[in-house]
Amino acid sequence: MHKDQGKTGRVKGCFSKIHLHILGFTLLLCFTFSYIWYVSSGTSSKVSDTTRMIYTKPQILKPPRSDVLIMTPWFAPIVWEGTYNSDILNEQFQQRNVTVGLTVFAIKKYVVFLKTFLETAETYFMVGHRVNYYIFTDRPEEVPKVALKEGRNVVVLQVQNYPTWQEISMRRMEMLSEFSQQRFINEVSHLVCVDVDMRFNDQVGVEILSDLFGTLHPGFYTAERQSFSYERRSASQAYVPSNEGDFYYMGSIFGGTVMEIYKLTKQCHEAIMVDKANGIEAVWQEESHLNKYFVYHKPTKILSPEYMWDDNLGKTGRVKGYFSKSHLHVLGCTLLLCFSFGYIWNMSNDSYLDTPIKISNTMNSNTQDFHKIKPPSNHILEDLLQIELPRIIYTKPQILKPPRSDVLTMTPWFAPIVWEGTYNSEILNEVFRQRNVTVGLTAFAIKKYVVFLKTFLETAEMYFMVGHRVNYYIFTDRPEEVPKVALKEGRNVVVLQVQNYPRWQEISMRRMEMLSEFSQQRFINEVSYLVCVDVDMRFNDQVGVEILSDLFGTLHPGFYATVRRSFTYERRPASQAYVPSDEGDFYYAGGFFGGTVVEVYKLTKKCHEAIMVDKANGIEAIWQEESHLNKYFVYHKPTKILSPEYLWDDNLGRPEILKKRRFLAVRKNHAAIRNK
Numbered sequence: 001m002h003k004d005q006g007k008t009g010r011v012k013g014c015f016s017k018i019h020l021h022i023l024g025f026t027l028l029l030c031f032t033f034s035y036i037w038y039v040s041s042g043t044s045s046k047v048s049d050t051t052r053m054i055y056t057k058p059q060i061l062k063p064p065r066s067d068v069l070i071m072t073p074w075f076a077p078i079v080w081e082g083t084y085n086s087d088i089l090n091e092q093f094q095q096r097n098v099t100v101g102l103t104v105f106a107i108k109k110y111v112v113f114l115k116t117f118l119e120t121a122e123t124y125f126m127v128g129h130r131v132n133y134y135i136f137t138d139r140p141e142e143v144p145k146v147a148l149k150e151g152r153n154v155v156v157l158q159v160q161n162y163p164t165w166q167e168i169s170m171r172r173m174e175m176l177s178e179f180s181q182q183r184f185i186n187e188v189s190h191l192v193c194v195d196v197d198m199r200f201n202d203q204v205g206v207e208i209l210s211d212l213f214g215t216l217h218p219g220f221y222t223a224e225r226q227s228f229s230y231e232r233r234s235a236s237q238a239y240v241p242s243n244e245g246d247f248y249y250m251g252s253i254f255g256g257t258v259m260e261i262y263k264l265t266k267q268c269h270e271a272i273m274v275d276k277a278n279g280i281e282a283v284w285q286e287e288s289h290l291n292k293y294f295v296y297h298k299p300t301k302i303l304s305p306e307y308m309w310d311d312n313l314g315k316t317g318r319v320k321g322y323f324s325k326s327h328l329h330v331l332g333c334t335l336l337l338c339f340s341f342g343y344i345w346n347m348s349n350d351s352y353l354d355t356p357i358k359i360s361n362t363m364n365s366n367t368q369d370f371h372k373i374k375p376p377s378n379h380i381l382e383d384l385l386q387i388e389l390p391r392i393i394y395t396k397p398q399i400l401k402p403p404r405s406d407v408l409t410m411t412p413w414f415a416p417i418v419w420e421g422t423y424n425s426e427i428l429n430e431v432f433r434q435r436n437v438t439v440g441l442t443a444f445a446i447k448k449y450v451v452f453l454k455t456f457l458e459t460a461e462m463y464f465m466v467g468h469r470v471n472y473y474i475f476t477d478r479p480e481e482v483p484k485v486a487l488k489e490g491r492n493v494v495v496l497q498v499q500n501y502p503r504w505q506e507i508s509m510r511r512m513e514m515l516s517e518f519s520q521q522r523f524i525n526e527v528s529y530l531v532c533v534d535v536d537m538r539f540n541d542q543v544g545v546e547i548l549s550d551l552f553g554t555l556h557p558g559f560y561a562t563v564r565r566s567f568t569y570e571r572r573p574a575s576q577a578y579v580p581s582d583e584g585d586f587y588y589a590g591g592f593f594g595g596t597v598v599e600v601y602k603l604t605k606k607c608h609e610a611i612m613v614d615k616a617n618g619i620e621a622i623w624q625e626e627s628h629l630n631k632y633f634v635y636h637k638p639t640k641i642l643s644p645e646y647l648w649d650d651n652l653g654r655p656e657i658l659k660k661r662r663f664l665a666v667r668k669n670h671a672a673i674r675n676k
Contacts (some may be wrong), residue, residue: 073424085412099130102189104196120200173269180262210301212256220248237271238288251287290575420659438469440527442534459539512608519601534591549640551595559587576610577621592624
């Protein structure tokens with residue numbers, strides 16, 4: 001973190017099925033609303049170093065959507081128009097050359113919807129990417145011929161018919177599970193599972209892809225938990241207690257990677273079979289089981305109601321409308337009366353009215369696709385899929401009441417920006433406790449910087465990764481001066497003796513070399529994540545697992561609210577750290593970055609190599625390794641970004657947006673410390 005910061009005026013300091021269950025005096029309203037329903041029914045993503053992308057810089061203090069929640073408390077993006085940059089995401093997925101599978105069930109007379117479905121999909125779905133349309137049908141001879149673009153195919157899968165639509169609906173999970181395991185895994189990377197009685201109405205692209213995604217039900221996205229039509233009978237495998245659940249999801253559009261869809265559909269099918277053996281049918285069939293799954297296996301991305309809407313619900317400024325239900329117009333007051341009596345009868349028998357077959361959608365994560373070595377995926381979100389969470393009681397997220405509307409909380413490439421109030425530490429801590437991770441915290445205490453170690457370590461023991469295992473890796477030329485500090489169980493100080501250099505700039509630049517070498521030789525065998533920070537700092541508040549991701553950087557406290565031209569990037573084209581004036585998202589501090597050991601190794605290795613090239617050419621980047629770090633982050637987008645809460649200097653004042661000052665610069669005389 002360089003000190004040429006100055007002050008800023010902002011800174012004072014660091015988706016059509018409606019089945020709402022309404023009781024009592026609101027029953028008449030329920031009948032009316034239900035009638036409307038009946039009438040209308042029938043994983044760093046790396047960007048190539050040579051790929052220049054010119055786009056508007058994200059504005060930390062001007063979030064594009066402050067009217068809706070755009071990120072869950074477990075850091076899953078909620079996709080609304082205006083929250084992403086399709087150029088960045090398309091570049092990422094084009095480099096990966098992905099193929100997406102779109103599955104639909106056209107059983108019995110539902111085959112009549114196929115022509116419109118396929119034609120509109122060719123117009124709007126995954127434009128520019130390879131697509132397999134998997135059509136499950138008992139009438140293969142009636143599948144229409146539709147003109148397809150290059151790289152797009154219709155695959156007809158003949159399946160058995162069943163007597164009732166409920167049976168067809170519930171058997172869908174079984175068929176998706178079997179085909180995912182036997183076929184889809186070899187043909188596509190992601191699955192998007194949807195209902196066939198729909199049409200695409202606008203672009204639906206790679207922005208939806210993630211390890212596991214669900215879609216907010218258009219009839220419940222603003223509702224409270226008690227209004228959700230979860231299965232409330234405890235005898236059912238789909239049972240969800242009244243004080244649990246985040247959102248109510250559509251059974252009509254969900255998806256993810258083939259592996260995650262296999263796990264979801266297999267578990268839901270097994271639960272359906274248990275219920276069937278016990279003479280129980282969940283209130284909304286497979287949709288109920290899907291919602292139960294999502295309570296304990298949090299989706300890594302959520303689609304807003306834009307992606308599944310019914311115009312009978314009206315228009316709202318918040319919903320653009322990408323995917324619409326085919327409308328069957330049914331009229332008559334008699335029908336309303338019949339429906340009302342039917343509703344009462346069904347409620348009294350602890351079951352509900354039929355709903356049409358639903359849509360399911362499968363997609364892959366993009367937040368993690370910025371890196372090379374392994375198929376990228378955000379570890380926190382990935383682990384939410386691998387781990388079944390226990391019961392955790394917490395306040396439900398509010399779609400129309402985002403906890404932070406004053407700041408940007410997610411980047412245009414779906415990386416969370418971590419501010420106080422944007423996450424649920426209980427969920428995140430449970431994930432990491434089950435994984436039993438160890439975090440490595442690295443600090444360089446060269447020459448007189450050893451004097452900062454005592455405060456650094458003592459405050460780290462109070463605030464850093466509390467309840468988790470930590471290795472403090474202290475790089476120093478004075479191992480005998482490393483202080484003895486009382487440590488909690490599972491936490492260790494590891495002293496790594498290294499050479500010092502005459503100039504502090506040289507020490508600073510050599511840090512990338514040492515981190516790269518130790519990551520490859522030692523850290524990879526000892527810890528899961530590395531957090532690399534400056535030693536002349538003190539922890540001032542909790543810094544926990546909310547920061548962990550494949551690759552993270554921290555917004556520089558002196559530049560988080562400034563425009564590109566103010567960034568102190570290296571502007572000399574001769575330097576390997578050069579960033580053109582029309583590129584870059586944010587300016588990152590060199591004093592706090594990290595990620596998995598593999599990703600930190602790649603970052604530090606590349607930065608070190610670039611530093612050595614510059615040195616051979618007699619060039620030293622303006623802010624040494626921080627300049628090279630910023631160049632790396634321009635073309636290897638971080639999968640998470642820490643707000644200035646995580647690196648602050650009280651000399652900058654205390655702005656209102658800064659609810660916490662977690663990691664603070666220690667006052668010091670630079671002249672007396674450096675080069676001594």
